[in-house]
Amino acid sequence: MKKLSFLLLALPLIFTSCGPDHISEGKLNYDITYPHTEVTGLMSAILPKEMTIVFKGTKMKTTIERGKIFKTDVITDESDHSIEMRLDFGDKKYYCILTEKEVQELRNSQPEYKIEKSNESDSLHGVLAYKYEVSCDDSIQPGNAWFTEDLEVQEGAWFSAYHDVKGMPIIYDVERYGLLMHVEANNFTECEIKEKVFERDPDLSKVDFETYESEVQELFDILLE
Secondary structure (H helix, E strand, O other): HHHHHHHHHHHHHHHHHOOOOOOOOOOOOEEEEEEEEEEHHHHHHHOOOHHHHHHHHOOEEEEEEOOOEEEEEEEEEEOOOOOEEEEEEEEEEEEEEHHHHHHHHHOOOOOOOEEEEEEEEEEEOOOOEEEEEEEEOOOOOOOOOEOOEEEEEOOOOOOOOOOOOOEEEEEEEEEEEOOEEEEEEEEEOOOOOOHHHHOOOOEEEOHHHHHHHHHHHHHHHHHOO
């Protein structure tokens, strides 16, 4: 009877300890290309070609920059659906913290994709990724996407056109500011991420979301001229 009681007590511990083992922190490096834009001359020298994502738990920072010309950071946390955006472009050094309403505006401003999970999966840069077939009726046709569920971040694109897809994007297309970017991971490193990585530069000035979007749109208009 004592043995039976012990087994009954141990069963919940056995089952709760057999859950998925997610990678809690690390860094992803991505290549950016522009499949629907002819990138030549000055545009080629200015348009960003790389993106990085660092994550710790449910918090992540996405950075797109081109040398010392400009830098944008988007800091998100899926646990409370918070977003902070930062811009460093010459004398334009801004940040904004989105309200719940503005987060919804951000999601509504992006194209509506039809996304279906396929039966295809593959190991990409050391993580298991699943293929999603993506289509769009009212904007530039995106390519298929690949997401991994191996990381602690399980809603890596909750604020984007991929808001219903589980996991972190490994390969996907992003359409913002009149430009479609093909973003593809080239490396993943499991490593310690310090909290200071998410800290804000004190030189940045706070603006509202509308002003921030206007400034970033102006930046991309310059890049596309």
